[in-house]
Amino acid sequence: MDIARGSINRPLYTWLIMLAALLGGIWGFLNLGRLEDPAFTIKSAVIATQYPGASSAQVALEVSEPLESAIQKMGEVKLITSVNRPGSSLIEVEMQDTYDGTELPAIWTKLRAEVRDAARALPDGVSEPYVNDGFGDVFGLFYAVTAEGYSDAEKHELATYLRRELLTVDGVADVEITGLPPEAVFVEPKMAVAVNQNIPIDAVSSALANANSVRPAGSLEAGPADTRLSAPEGSDSVTAIAGLSIGSQGDVVNVIDMADVHRGRISDPDLLIRFNGVEAFTLGIAGLATENIVEVGQNVDAKLAALDSRIPYGVDLKPIYQQHVVVEQASNDFLVNLAMSVTIVVVVLALFMGWRAAVVVGSTLLLTVVGTLFFMNMFSISMERISLGALIIAMGMLVDNAIVVAEGMQISMLRGKTSRAAAHEAASKTQIPLLGATVIGIMAFAGIGLSPDSSGEFLFSLFAVIAISLLLSWLLALTATPLLGHYFFKQGNEDSKDAYSGLMFRTYGKILAWALKLRWLVVAGLAGITVICFIGFGQVKQQFFPDSNTPLFFVHYKLPQGTSIQTTSRHLKVFEDWLAEREDVVSVASFTGQGATRFMLTYSAEKPNPSYGHLIIRTATLDAIPPLQAALEAFGQAQFPEGEFRTKRLVFGPGGGDPIQVRFSGPDPKVLRRLGAEAEQRLAAASANILTPRHNWREQEPVLKPVYANDRAQTAGVTRENIADALQFSTDGLQMGVFRERDRLIPIIVRRAPQEPYNIYDQVVFSSSAGKFVPLEQMIDGVDVVMENTLVHRRDRLPTLTVGADIPPDLTAATVFAEVQDTIEAMEIPPGYLMEWGGEHESSGDANESLGKQLPVTLLIMVLISVLLFNAIRQPVIIWLLVPMSVNGVVIGLLGTGFPFTFTALLGLLSLSGMLIKNGIVLVEEIDLVRETGLPLRQAIVEASVSRLRPVMLAAVTTILGMAPLLTDAFFVSMAITIMGGLAFATVLTLVAAPVFYLIFFRRAEKLEMAAV
Structure with missing residues (x-):
């Protein structure tokens, strides 16, 4: 054709x-749709279950174990991990990679069915497990809302209003609100009155539980239609709750007569948020997967601008992360790079052609x-x-x-x-x-x-x-x-000057003729350089994904396990105040108790823990981040030496975990802790580049355990449950009903007045048999203090302790891993226990394994195509001999610049191989065509190679110069250097090595030519 x-x-x-x-x-x-990262399904779901009063060991054994056993029956499951804390189980289920997003809804339905069936056998007191399959949703438009001077109720109303309005914006899929201060209606009995009148706390609780409940009242047949009957509405104010009546031994008293009733903030919430030092809540907005996130972001900006006049004075809404701005900038940068690349191509071609x-x-x-x-x-x-x-x-x-x-x-x-x-x-x-x-x-x-x-x-x-x-x-x-x-x-005309008579062509022809004459020396030189470069590749820094070019970085701060959320928050406030004085800091968002909403696909939030603090810091420039990290870490270590303080750069692609990790799995927590402690010591001793080794089970916590006096308590009619309720009442309080306020359900908590002095032995418990309060001290035989694991991690149903460590910012995980690998693998692991590597070693290994499974097939197809092109074997062999040598320029380029070999560099290497093979095919095909004209072998090789000199050189020069704009892009810089350095050397391979190999492989043809002469 x-x-x-x-x-x-x-x-x-x-x-x-x-x-x-x-x-x-x-x-x-x-x-075109515009996104920050490709639409990608996170194939994980989280199952949250509450078991109030249970220890972490009980939660693991009685809740997580039966649920995990049921989930493990599913053939779609890849990995099950869980975190068990006192009173709560959090199980994360990851499905096999081979399932795509269209198959997951059916899998989640199956998962829910398995969990629902297993939940029937869970102990009394365990809540219904909640399956969250929206775990991977990304809320790329992430804002902080501050409302100084407004009440907690007004903040809730504001959040509800903003969410309702933003859900009407075109392209918005969901709006998530986090960090609102939790409220409760507190009922604080005056214990002197309760004891004097023998009013048990249960009586108060019963009255409160029934005061605001919703009950059906049936319907009444009235002629041809049924008319629904409505039960009387419950208490609609705190005053109404205070006026409730309580019956006790024939007398009736009002709640207000024996208790203080007020509405207030829960002192120990799950999450505390501040933005630039001011209390805040966050607004996460997710766009529909089918929508252009830039347009969605612009629509949201327009909506917020329209709402500005309707939002009360003093309410500020500030961006923490705006995905649409990042994406639009990336699109604009692409257009600039495209224009520069095309311009470079045109200029270079104009100069040479x-x-x-x-x-x-x-x-x-x-x-x-x-x-x-x-x-x-x-x-x-x-x-x-x-x-x-x-x-x-x-x-x-x-x-x-x-x-x-x-x-x-x-x-x-x-x-x-x-x-x-x-x-x-x-x-x-x-x-x-x-x-x-x-x-x-x-x-x-x-x-x-x-x-x-x-x-x-x-x-x-x-x-x-x-x-x-x-x-x-x-x-x-x-x-x-x-x-x-x-x-x-x-x-032109037939008498035109030979197009290949110029100085460049004549010089190249002479060099090639010399190379053909000294072919074995050329081959030996290339082989030697290749061997040296392959050895040198081991000195190239290895990094899975490069740091992001968004001027953000994170702080992860952990205090000893058991630290209250308020203490952690006060520590974070010190860092926030220090950062507020820095001119290079634009904004600081702080999260105490857990991580932030997932605002990037690659962001993974820390699971809830009161002793954990998190900062998201935006700087004026990228260059400001490294010195600020160093200064902040030094300040943190000096200010709070008891805390674990780490800073992390934002990276492209998955990341955020410990770069160095080793896991130990087995049945006995004591053995796991011993192995973890030994691993921490070995890591620190093996390399000075290991920073802050630690493990994820954290410190054990002291637990007070009253010893139940069985005989005395039973005689008094006091059960273990009565004692537990009495202790709960005197500390955190007992939730007894809810207070309905429009769409909100506010818990009603009965508790001891916080201002009253507390001593466990001074508490009282109501004796049902005696009909009066009795001292708690008489119902127990003292209080034991025991140390417990309050964090129990499991992996595929086995207790698993993970030791992690940081590394210096100028080193890669692969470099440090090589320094510590032998000492960890030399550890003596008891029978029944398992040691595995995690961190970047595992993640990069998984990625390479996945790639390795597919490469043999694609490589076979590539070789087959090259054979079919020539209908011969020798020509494809010549071309494929060049491919391993392409790494030479890559190694020289990366070592010379100091940049690491990243995932994008791997893509650049694949691209380089494709360019080298293409040039090789065209050159070898040209030599074959010239030989068919009857020219001697060497002359045919030289003439064909000279005719291909300009296309090969121009393609190389235009590509190399076209990559220059990417040298300032953090994501693509390693790839650009890989292609630039590799292609420069690959050009030499195409123009020198390929002709030399051709002569060697077709030497017999040259001998036949000489014999014929």
């Missing part, structure tokens, strides 16, 4: 293709990119970090096809051929090799994009965009390039 000649003979068709690519690309760009070729190739490149945007929109591929990266990665390969065709056509026309004949000659001999090389380049990424696990789902857009853009570049190189060349290239 003569596509190139046809594109000139039928220009209308070609112009229509070009116009469709241009206009379709503009339409696609304007309508003239302005006509520059216009032809530059136009083809631009059409390819915008045409790709059209197909991205057609296939619902959003513009996000990975798809933008794919376009940038593909840029180097896109220009290749057009350069090869334009170069061949221009040279033929300079030699006197017509544009149609030149187009036919240039395209006919390269269209199949270019197609094969293009498919091979696509297949280099197929192992990543088509992987059936989570990495494949996350990176599918990478494969799809590269496939679309490369195939489109091949099509346009055979259609648009010949037509544009027909209009722009000038025709």
